[in-house]
Amino acid sequence: MKNKLKEIASVIRSKNSGPYELTFxxxxxxxxxxxxxKKARSITKExxxxxxxxxxxxxxxxxxxxPAKAVKITIVRxxxxxxxxxxxxxxAQQHAPLVEWELDY
Amino acid sequence: xxELRVLSPTAILGYGFPMESFEEGxxxxxxxxxxxxxxxxxxxxxxxxxxxxxxxxxxxRDLEIMIMAGLEAAIPVIIGSxxxxxxxxxxxxxxxxxxxxxxxxxxxxxxxxxxxxxDKEVIKEKLKRGEIEPLPPAKxxxxxxxxxxxxxxxxxxxxxxxxxLNQGADVILAGRSYDPSVFAALAIKEGFDRGLAMxxxxxxxxxxxxxxxxxxxxxxxxxxxxxxxxxxxLAKERKCTTLSVAAHTLYEKSxxxxxxxxxxxxxxxxxxxxxxxxxxxxxKGSRFIPTDNxxxxxxxxxxxxxxxxxCAAVKDPIMISQIDSIVESVRxxxxxxxxxxxxREFFLDFKVYGKNGVMSMFEGVEERVGHELLIxxxxxxxxxxxxxxxxxxxxxxxxxxxxxxxxxTAGNLAFPFSxxxxxxGEVFEFNLYHLMKVDDPTTLFPINYITFNKGK
Numbered sequence: 001m002k003n004k005l006k007e008i009a010s011v012i013r014s015k016n017s018g019p020y021e022l023t024f025x026x027x028x029x030x031x032x033x034x035x036x037x038k039k040a041r042s043i044t045k046e047x048x049x050x051x052x053x054x055x056x057x058x059x060x061x062x063x064x065x066x067p068a069k070a071v072k073i074t075i076v077r078x079x080x081x082x083x084x085x086x087x088x089x090x091x092a093q094q095h096a097p098l099v100e101w102e103l104d105y
Numbered sequence: 106x107x108e109l110r111v112l113s114p115t116a117i118l119g120y121g122f123p124m125e126s127f128e129e130g131x132x133x134x135x136x137x138x139x140x141x142x143x144x145x146x147x148x149x150x151x152x153x154x155x156x157x158x159x160x161x162x163x164x165x166r167d168l169e170i171m172i173m174a175g176l177e178a179a180i181p182v183i184i185g186s187x188x189x190x191x192x193x194x195x196x197x198x199x200x201x202x203x204x205x206x207x208x209x210x211x212x213x214x215x216x217x218x219x220x221x222x223x224d225k226e227v228i229k230e231k232l233k234r235g236e237i238e239p240l241p242p243a244k245x246x247x248x249x250x251x252x253x254x255x256x257x258x259x260x261x262x263x264x265x266x267x268x269x270l271n272q273g274a275d276v277i278l279a280g281r282s283y284d285p286s287v288f289a290a291l292a293i294k295e296g297f298d299r300g301l302a303m304x305x306x307x308x309x310x311x312x313x314x315x316x317x318x319x320x321x322x323x324x325x326x327x328x329x330x331x332x333x334x335x336x337x338x339l340a341k342e343r344k345c346t347t348l349s350v351a352a353h354t355l356y357e358k359s360x361x362x363x364x365x366x367x368x369x370x371x372x373x374x375x376x377x378x379x380x381x382x383x384x385x386x387x388x389k390g391s392r393f394i395p396t397d398n399x400x401x402x403x404x405x406x407x408x409x410x411x412x413x414x415x416c417a418a419v420k421d422p423i424m425i426s427q428i429d430s431i432v433e434s435v436r437x438x439x440x441x442x443x444x445x446x447x448x449r450e451f452f453l454d455f456k457v458y459g460k461n462g463v464m465s466m467f468e469g470v471e472e473r474v475g476h477e478l479l480i481x482x483x484x485x486x487x488x489x490x491x492x493x494x495x496x497x498x499x500x501x502x503x504x505x506x507x508x509x510x511x512x513x514t515a516g517n518l519a520f521p522f523s524x525x526x527x528x529x530g531e532v533f534e535f536n537l538y539h540l541m542k543v544d545d546p547t548t549l550f551p552i553n554y555i556t557f558n559k560g561k
Contacts, residue, residue: 011352015146015356015357016145016146016357017357017358018240018359019145019148019149019538020242020243020538023355023358027348027352051470052467053467053468053469053470054467060241061359061360063360063361063362067347067351067354067376068351068354068355070355070361072360072361076242077242078466078467079466080149080538081148081535082148082149082533082535083534083535084409084452085454085465085466086148086466087456087462087463087465087466088463088464088466089146089147090146090147093463093464094463094464094466094467096463096464096471097470
């Protein structure tokens, strides 16, 4: 199957996790879809790093969280929250590329 | 005691809650009313400036209801991370509000004030002894960082709250607190499991955000038992589902299975979420794993200057097509103009909305350009006057800049406001986000007791 995340996820969001990290949550609509995505390992550090144009070592963790049928990705914030050059103090609008991300699963 | 009940009226003190939800909560006879008042989310400004990110009247409204209800039911009311950031001025702001309420309502009670602002000399000494480590990705701490900090707070665990409860405090107002501690302190004092108490606190601190539909300004109720806890939203139109609770476990955390805090971490690997009826979820299996040494988290900010901003929009398609080179030319012109005059140390930024403005921290992720742009010109300099100068000059230069192919020769920018420039004031950055080892979880957090007698 091939689908954009917006078609198979009910929640796609980003937020600070403290001032030095950004965390992304993808909560799938159905357990079946989540399980397929998990089995196919469609969401990887490599894929995420390419999507956000960052180095893989900037990804702190990528966790498949079964109880919420969710994938959580946490990265090093490119700059600390509110530092000079900031454009999103809460980090709440950094999820946009995920919405259109096409997954093979 | 086989069940300990906790009422969480709202996600952040001052965000409000419906009276009906609160009264539903009081009807369930809670043993404690607790609320978290803080966050680092609004950025470094508030810790640095000593101001609160919540509105005074909104905070007073929430506090008045909670304190009156708590005193009437003879149960403690606990407030953590006072004033948003939990520094001494933030604690003082909230203390003033409580004094007002006590006076206006002629209340009699014992208040505990727990400080969390830290003496920089103590931190320097700790650093010398190698008892401070960075919380990655923050860097190793230096003596200079501590010196540069305007204000440093430490996040307290449940221990100072337990101490205040043991001393018979009716209301506890605390500085920076690990959010779950505020909700878990009474339960841990009464011998309930620390892992379950902390996990329940972790969910209650956001009140009804973990419900469906979620809300940061509505109440949640927690029933802690010996081997489980149950969550129930108090507004009839909301419910807790296994998914809404599990999904909330992800919120604002780095890793959903491992939630570190003072003295250890909550481990969720064995946690189960069960729907016990339409609106309630039961959680079992969460454990607290203590660390060998007790660490508290430090948060500190330094001042980096003063800011002035100007907002201006662009509609001309020729200008939009060249916006990157125009920005660079204006930037260079500003630098050249003040080089000899002596204003050399400043930060000048052009936030171009409509051209990857929101996600500018990630380069090259967005190719699309809007048909109109909003440019926020930002100057940060060593004084407000210099920031005004740099921002104003950048704005006027951009307004009349003669770029290649320009045919609209009257002006390049559409200003939505007059005046066009805004003084923002002091600018801060986080510069301390480290773990500090302590021998005793209470010594960094001194407690004062104040007894009110009919408001005095």
